[in-house]
Every structure is written in structure tokens, then in C-alpha cells.
Amino acid sequence: MASKILKKPDSFFESFSRRSGPDKVSTHYCPGCGHGVLHKLIAEAADDLGIQDRCVFINPVGCSVFAYFYLDFGNIQVAHGRAPAVATAVKRVHPHAIVISYQGDGDLAAIGGNNILQAANRGENITVFFVNNAIYGMTGGQLAPTSLIGQRTATTPRGRSAENDGYPMRVCELLATLEGPTYIERTSLRTPKLTQKTRKAIRKALQYQMENRGFSLVEILSPCPTGWKVDPVKSLDWMEQQLEAYFQLGVFKDVGDERPAKADPERDLWSANYGTAIDLPTDLDAKLPEASPAPKYRNPSLKIAGFGGQGVLLLGYTLAEAGMLSGYHVTWIPSYGPEMRGGTANCQVGISEERIGSPIVSNPSVLIATNLPSMDRFEPEIREGGLLLYDRSLIDRKPNRTDIESIAIPATSVADELGNSRAANMVMLGAYIGKTGLLSRESVMEALDLVIKRKNLIDLNIKAIDKGIEYGRGAR
Ligand SMILES: Cc1ncc(C[n+]2csc(CCOP(=O)(O)OP(=O)(O)O)c2C)c(N)n1
Ligand code: SF4
Incomplete structure (x- = not known):
């Protein structure tokens, strides 16, 4: 004879242990609630x-x-x-x-x-x-x-x-x-x-x-x-x-x-909506031999901040793209001020050998600041022992923190000399990879090709990155 077993569904927890107080079996809903x-x-x-x-x-x-x-x-x-x-x-x-x-x-x-x-x-x-x-x-x-x-x-x-x-x-x-x-x-x-x-x-x-x-x-x-x-x-x-x-x-x-x-x-x-699925490489060791960052620079969480129009979002995006091409797990979140050009902008970037639990960067291990308000605002948030890179062409004060490493890069002046001050973001990017060795020059160049839509600007950006790398290496 068929029998019907009445029981609590397996899709319910056995007892509601996360409920506070001694009652662990009833719900918090009122009597008669649906x-x-x-x-x-x-x-x-x-x-x-x-x-x-x-x-x-x-x-x-x-x-x-x-x-x-x-x-x-x-x-x-x-x-x-x-x-x-x-x-x-x-x-x-x-x-x-x-x-x-x-x-x-x-x-x-x-x-x-x-x-x-x-x-x-x-x-x-x-x-x-x-x-x-x-x-x-x-x-x-x-x-x-x-x-x-x-x-x-x-x-x-x-x-x-x-x-x-x-x-x-x-x-x-x-x-x-x-x-x-x-x-x-x-x-x-x-x-x-x-x-x-x-x-x-x-x-x-x-x-x-x-x-x-x-x-x-x-x-x-x-x-x-x-x-x-x-x-x-x-x-x-x-x-x-x-x-x-x-x-x-x-x-x-x-x-x-x-x-x-x-x-x-x-x-x-996946294929209907997004085209061909890209499988992330799982064998990181095989994919990452070219870059050998010192342990303190591995798995960084970065905040990159400046005025809108300085290209800080692009800087972060290029880093994230290069990180992904190198086989890291990456995150990138842009944050715009209410204004467009001239307003504040920043982005948060994670580059990690492990999966990243949250893309939010509250206390960065690295701050790249391209204007004074950004340095004033975010310097206190840098983790102890962290790294600060700032554009000394535009920021006329020294860092206040003594428990972090800091490097001043004349990024805007360098970019000016190259013919376009707007490439200062790429000088900062180069300085960061030159200093830390986190990403290879090749992976950054590959990323650049993907993120820069106006191809006539690529040469300028390559030169700016190379100049930055020189500065970064010099600061090692
Ligand atoms: C951004 C925000 N605005 C307002 C609230 C306050 N708030 C909490 S629950 C709720 C309405 C809940 O009603 P309903 O969605 O009908 O669910 P019910 O409680 O009836 O099941 C509101 C306005 C909130 N938590 N967050
Ligand atoms: S929906 Fe109404 S009856 Fe149900 S728990 Fe909320 S207040 Fe109580």
C-alpha cells in the first residue's frame, strides 16, 4: 500500500539555529502570516x-x-x-x-x-x-x-x-x-x-x-x-x-x-547572450612566471583616484585587464563623482591569485593618487606597510604617513614632455608595475591594445608606460 511520509523538507534547515533565543524551531513570522x-x-x-x-x-x-x-x-x-x-x-x-x-x-x-x-x-x-x-x-x-x-x-x-x-x-x-x-x-x-x-x-x-x-x-x-x-x-x-x-x-x-x-x-x-565563453586559466603557476613581485606586492587591492578626465578609471581598467590576461582573478569598480570632466573619480581594483570575495576596497594596499584632494582623502585609508604613488607634478605636499612606502612620480611633466599631459595616467601605471613587478610589460601592452579604442594614441601610451617603468624601477 502506498504510504505518504510527512516530514520537514530537506530544503529547510533542520533547526533554525541562526535564530536568536532558545526557540530554534519556529519562525519569526506572526501567527497567520503567509x-x-x-x-x-x-x-x-x-x-x-x-x-x-x-x-x-x-x-x-x-x-x-x-x-x-x-x-x-x-x-x-x-x-x-x-x-x-x-x-x-x-x-x-x-x-x-x-x-x-x-x-x-x-x-x-x-x-x-x-x-x-x-x-x-x-x-x-x-x-x-x-x-x-x-x-x-x-x-x-x-x-x-x-x-x-x-x-x-x-x-x-x-x-x-x-x-x-x-x-x-x-x-x-x-x-x-x-x-x-x-x-x-x-x-x-x-x-x-x-x-x-x-x-x-x-x-x-x-x-x-x-x-x-x-x-x-x-x-x-x-x-x-x-x-x-x-x-x-x-x-x-x-x-x-x-x-x-x-x-x-x-x-x-x-x-x-x-x-x-x-x-x-x-x-x-552563455553563448546565446555573450558569445564564446572564455575559460579562465586555472593553472596560475604555469601562467605567471614572467612576473615576480616581492611578497608584499602580491595580491594587491588598489584605489586609483583623481579628477574626472585624468584617466584614473582607464588606468585601473588597464591594470585589471592585464591582470586577467596574466591569469589572475581581478575586479574593477569605477566610482564617478556627480560631475563629468573636472569632477572626482576613482576606481577600486583587485588583482589576486585567489578568488576575490568582495570587490570593495575600503583599505587599499596601494593608492595611486593623481591630485591633491584624492591624496588628502585616501591617504589615511592605506593599509599599514602599503604603497602610495602620487603625481608630484600636481601634488605639492609630502605624504603624512610614515608607516607606508611612498613614491613621488612627476607623471604630468613627463607626459607633457611626451606631447600630451593626458598620458600621465599611463606614466603612473608604468611606475606601479616598474616598482612592484606585479605584471609584465608584455601583459600591460596586450591589455592596452584591448582598452584603447583610438589606435593612434597607442604609441604615446606605450612611451608613457615605459617612462613610468623606468621611474618605478629606479624607486625599487
Ligand atoms: C532603502 C530602504 N528604504 C526603506 C526601508 C524601510 N523598509 C524596510 S521593509 C520596508 C517595506 C516592506 O514591505 P514589503 O516589501 O511589502 O514586505 P513585507 O514586510 O510586507 O513582507 C521598508 C519600506 C529600507 N530598509 N531600506
Ligand atoms: S507580513 Fe505581516 S503577518 Fe507576516 S510577519 Fe510581517 S507583519 Fe507579521
């Missing part, structure tokens, strides 16, 4: 589809911010409303991952409104579970884009009025007008029967992602007795009479059959 039920449906689906180890769950800001206490997936907690953007990035880097963006109505429809619109429009191959409880639960029950006309909330104590607050936003209907999405359905957690429908919708959306069919969103109407200020039983009445009356349940779009399944999402997606 989030816990939905977590269970997702966990069971992941078990049954055999995808637990592939799931990356993007936790939003909202009551479900702590979903990572419960779901034993890869978890990322992101800034308010940004789950679709992060989901996009994760999916593009790891097409084989099953990426779930889980979001409340405040998160998805208010602060993250444009994020979801763009991800849906791009047809990203991700799955979005959109929990619509018509209120901001976590922050104490404020008006959400989906709050109903007349609904009393902390910020509409007399009820939502169309004149003042606009109309409740029907997200499924809105997104279904776009070409990008594959599957859009609205379900509810009000009754066991509707919960079963939700269960099916969740599985379908995940299945579509597994088959590489594109963007799916399931909107789940979910009770929030605390925010609505009613008891859990009355909350279900309100859902039936009000919420489901306005937010019609059903499938708004399903073109899965027109977007046929692809067997191997990893390769197919």
Missing part, C-alpha cells in the same frame, strides 16, 4: 525537483528578510527593491543556478518598481515570487502600491484615496503586457485549495527556469493579520471579500511552449 506557508511550498518544490543545491535565493528587505534562517539554499540578502538586479547578475554568471527573487509588495512594486520592470522586460531566466499582502508588514503597516482603496494603513489612517494615493497597482496585469516574460500567474494562500494551486504555480515557474524558458513571476496574495490589524481568521474573510475581488486570480501569460526548453542552460545561455 510567508511561512510559502517558504514551505518553495522548500518542498526544491526537494521534489531535486534542485536544492542549485537554488540561489535572493532575500529582500521586508518581513521575509530572514528567509535565510530557514531555507537551506545559497542565500543572498540584498538592498531594498534590488532583488531582480542581483538575481540577474547571479543567473548570468551561473546560468546553471536556479535563481529565486522573493519580494514583498513594498520591495517589488514601490522602491524596486523599475528593477522588476526591467528584469521582466529583458526576459531574464529567473523566477520571482511576489508576496502581495497589500501593506508594508515589516515597518509597521504603511501604505503599499497594492493597498486597496479605502484600506486603512499607518500612513493612510482614513483609508487610501485614489485622489491622494493613486490606485492599487496590478503587477501581473502590468508585466503581462511586456514581451519579455514567459509565465505570469496570480494565486492566493487563503484556502487549502488555493494553496494547492499556488503549490503548482511555484513548481511550474521553477520548472520553466530549469528548462531555460525565461522570466516567470508568481504573485501570491498572502495574509498579514498584524499589518491589517485583524485576527488571522478575519484576515481570510478580508482576503476573500476585498483583496481577491480587486486582484483577480489566474494566469495572465504563459508562452512557455513558444519558448522551447533547452537542455543545457549553462552553455546555451
Whole structure:
């Protein structure tokens, strides 16, 4: 005789050990809340589809911010409303991952409104579970884009009025007008029967992602007795009479059959969207013999800062590109001031023999400063024993720090002599590699060819780098 085993899904942690206090088995959700039920449906689906180890769950800001206490997936907690953007990035880097963006109505429809619109429009191959409880639960029950006309909330104590607050936003209907999405359905957690429908919708959306069919969103109407200020039983009445009356349940779009399944999402997606995949060399020792930096210069985190227009971003980009060509793991993040030319600009660069956990460089081991405000601002942040290179043509003070190595390069004057002061960035680059030996001249020249679009400037840049190398070597 067939038997049904009822047990906690494997995709849940055995006990919720990261939860503070003695209670390690219950969730932090209020009685009658829909989030816990939905977590269970997702966990069971992941078990049954055999995808637990592939799931990356993007936790939003909202009551479900702590979903990572419960779901034993890869978890990322992101800034308010940004789950679709992060989901996009994760999916593009790891097409084989099953990426779930889980979001409340405040998160998805208010602060993250444009994020979801763009991800849906791009047809990203991700799955979005959109929990619509018509209120901001976590922050104490404020008006959400989906709050109903007349609904009393902390910020509409007399009820939502169309004149003042606009109309409740029907997200499924809105997104279904776009070409990008594959599957859009609205379900509810009000009754066991509707919960079963939700269960099916969740599985379908995940299945579509597994088959590489594109963007799916399931909107789940979910009770929030605390925010609505009613008891859990009355909350279900309100859902039936009000919420489901306005937010019609059903499938708004399903073109899965027109977007046929692809067997191997990893390769197919990559080549369809980005051309030929570049395999990073894994044997670093074989790839790096030409450069032999002293141990203190290995695995640097750099900050490169100056005015906009001085080419500090290009300097960092060239270094990162050369690092990558040499087989290092690299990161590069540009940061622009609000102005264009003449404003401040800096970038953060990581060049490492190991994988880089975070691209953020708060305390650089190397600062390359090309103007005084940058040196004033970032010199205090350099790590003890770190390295400072600055353009002494433009910076008329000595460094204050005595616990770091510093080198003054007359970069702008040198570039001037070469015929164009704007090549000062490449003089600084040359000085850095000349001093540290981190990258070979050849790898930098190869990178230069890739990053400089105006080929008539390459000769000048080569000369500037070579001059810089001379200065850097002289400072060894
Ligand atoms: C940038 C930013 N703005 C505002 C907040 C405050 N905040 C936290 S949760 C939230 C709304 C949550 O509502 P919802 O997305 O509907 O999720 P729920 O709590 O109802 O599950 C807001 C506005 C924040 N954390 N970060
Ligand atoms: S406030 Fe609402 S959404 Fe948040 S945990 Fe309580 S019932 Fe759930």
C-alpha cells in the first residue's frame, strides 16, 4: 500500500539555529502570516525537483528578510527593491543556478518598481515570487502600491484615496503586457485549495527556469493579520471579500511552449547572450612566471583616484585587464563623482591569485593618487606597510604617513614632455608595475591594445608606460 511520509523538507534547515533565543524551531513570522506557508511550498518544490543545491535565493528587505534562517539554499540578502538586479547578475554568471527573487509588495512594486520592470522586460531566466499582502508588514503597516482603496494603513489612517494615493497597482496585469516574460500567474494562500494551486504555480515557474524558458513571476496574495490589524481568521474573510475581488486570480501569460526548453542552460545561455565563453586559466603557476613581485606586492587591492578626465578609471581598467590576461582573478569598480570632466573619480581594483570575495576596497594596499584632494582623502585609508604613488607634478605636499612606502612620480611633466599631459595616467601605471613587478610589460601592452579604442594614441601610451617603468624601477 502506498504510504505518504510527512516530514520537514530537506530544503529547510533542520533547526533554525541562526535564530536568536532558545526557540530554534519556529519562525519569526506572526501567527497567520503567509510567508511561512510559502517558504514551505518553495522548500518542498526544491526537494521534489531535486534542485536544492542549485537554488540561489535572493532575500529582500521586508518581513521575509530572514528567509535565510530557514531555507537551506545559497542565500543572498540584498538592498531594498534590488532583488531582480542581483538575481540577474547571479543567473548570468551561473546560468546553471536556479535563481529565486522573493519580494514583498513594498520591495517589488514601490522602491524596486523599475528593477522588476526591467528584469521582466529583458526576459531574464529567473523566477520571482511576489508576496502581495497589500501593506508594508515589516515597518509597521504603511501604505503599499497594492493597498486597496479605502484600506486603512499607518500612513493612510482614513483609508487610501485614489485622489491622494493613486490606485492599487496590478503587477501581473502590468508585466503581462511586456514581451519579455514567459509565465505570469496570480494565486492566493487563503484556502487549502488555493494553496494547492499556488503549490503548482511555484513548481511550474521553477520548472520553466530549469528548462531555460525565461522570466516567470508568481504573485501570491498572502495574509498579514498584524499589518491589517485583524485576527488571522478575519484576515481570510478580508482576503476573500476585498483583496481577491480587486486582484483577480489566474494566469495572465504563459508562452512557455513558444519558448522551447533547452537542455543545457549553462552553455546555451552563455553563448546565446555573450558569445564564446572564455575559460579562465586555472593553472596560475604555469601562467605567471614572467612576473615576480616581492611578497608584499602580491595580491594587491588598489584605489586609483583623481579628477574626472585624468584617466584614473582607464588606468585601473588597464591594470585589471592585464591582470586577467596574466591569469589572475581581478575586479574593477569605477566610482564617478556627480560631475563629468573636472569632477572626482576613482576606481577600486583587485588583482589576486585567489578568488576575490568582495570587490570593495575600503583599505587599499596601494593608492595611486593623481591630485591633491584624492591624496588628502585616501591617504589615511592605506593599509599599514602599503604603497602610495602620487603625481608630484600636481601634488605639492609630502605624504603624512610614515608607516607606508611612498613614491613621488612627476607623471604630468613627463607626459607633457611626451606631447600630451593626458598620458600621465599611463606614466603612473608604468611606475606601479616598474616598482612592484606585479605584471609584465608584455601583459600591460596586450591589455592596452584591448582598452584603447583610438589606435593612434597607442604609441604615446606605450612611451608613457615605459617612462613610468623606468621611474618605478629606479624607486625599487
Ligand atoms: C532603502 C530602504 N528604504 C526603506 C526601508 C524601510 N523598509 C524596510 S521593509 C520596508 C517595506 C516592506 O514591505 P514589503 O516589501 O511589502 O514586505 P513585507 O514586510 O510586507 O513582507 C521598508 C519600506 C529600507 N530598509 N531600506
Ligand atoms: S507583519 Fe505581516 S507580513 Fe510581517 S510577519 Fe507579521 S503577518 Fe507576516
